[in-house]
Amino acid sequence: MDRRTFLGLSAVFAPTLAEDRDPAMHVINRLTFGPTPELLDHVRSIGVDAYIEEQLHPEQLDTAPVEQEAADLFPEASADPTSLYEEVGTRRGPIIQALAGATTLRALKSPAQLYERMVQFWGDHVNVFVNKGPVVYFKPHDDVHVARAHALGNFRDLLGASAHSPAMLIYLDNAQSVAVAPNENYARELLELHTLGVDGGYTEDDIKETARALTGWSVDGLPARRDDAQGVFRFRPNLHDRGRKTVLGVTLEGDGEAEGEALLDLLARHPSTARHIATKLVRRFVADEPPAALVERAANEFAASGGDIRATLRVIFFSDELRSAPPKLRRPFEYTIAVMRAVLFEIGATGPFIRALIGLLSTMGHIPFNWPAPNGYPDHSAYWMNNLLPRWNAAMAALVSGRQGAPDYETLGARILFPDAGGFDGILNRIADLLYGRALDSAELDLLRDAAAEVEGGEDVQMFAVLALMLMAPPFQSV
CATH class of the missing domain: 1.10.8 (Helicase, Ruva Protein; domain 3)
Known part of the structure; x- marks a missing residue:
């Protein structure tokens, strides 16, 4: 995209305001990873309220096909630590690629879209950086048993699962926290990020006492060892501080693992x-x-x-x-999936696809599970404003099906061109309805006609370029 075209997009297209929104498109944009033609028809048919209730009950949706596909294509994403170590040794790449691939596949194809959005939310909330030490072997277990197990359940259950997660205990150093030298890393993030919040009323003494209460919460073995149960939570009473602790004014008796559970109860129910x-x-x-x-x-x-x-x-x-919410910028992973869903993208050869996807997301700073700090990927639009060129590349990549990088115009036409729409303007408005939930105004139509006229190669090539522009335009970026 040249600078003139980009500036034209920004000047002519604007995010759709609340009063102009299609309610069905709005709820799709907020609860899911983006519209598909079938989903838009479905929500318009059953109504917004019914769709919200449907998404709040993913157990009633048929997710078996996509889960089987994830298991077949990316088995490492749900494997136990020992199996992973035996399979890949010290190579991190296959595990990271499988995690990204399974996450992408589910976001792209699962009917339980809100559930997958909540898995992503909790993955940020109790973030575990996959590239710290041996964490990579434990992250698949963490993904399955923390965020995926409790995404729409009870917060105390999720908090407990995270506190017992070997990946979390290794990432934030609690696995090495002992009575004679309590490590405060996990204790600090448990209070600041996972429960009370930075202004939640705790003190440095509360952090120290929390760390004492969680001494001995550890992990049995690492995948490279063979003298222990491999990579599971283990409370080690001989390493636990048995003295009394006071957290948030509440006294915890030094009664072993139970006082850690009492601490989690206290934090989970705190205002x-x-x-x-x-x-x-x-x-x-x-x-x-x-x-x-x-x-x-x-x-x-x-x-x-x-x-x-x-x-x-x-x-x-x-x-x-x-x-009545204002437009909110899609984060890079969400934008990439939204583009892929809009054009009905199909994952082909998994190795090349995942490597290309990770490369693309790397340029935008949003590879799943790859945020080093414990606070998770940012959720403010301002943070993500400076990656417009990689977003353009994401839009183009989703429209290219192989063939040495050439667009598959026949497939593109079958999926998105709506040959019965009534001429070029009709096709553009059908695409706009799918992407934006509304028709184009005259200025937007003029800009797209002018852009198409500058593209050589026939109507299919012109439509390819125009569709990429529409995917890059503000109404699809901020929803």
């Missing part, structure tokens, strides 16, 4: 945790600056329901604030 989780959920699904009234209602539901994630989301999704 600051309810507000922190509600704020993050509203930021993810509604606005970069979460509306205070909605945060309060969501936090109240979270507290009253004992940390019921589904119930908390229901408050958010049926709110006026969501319906």
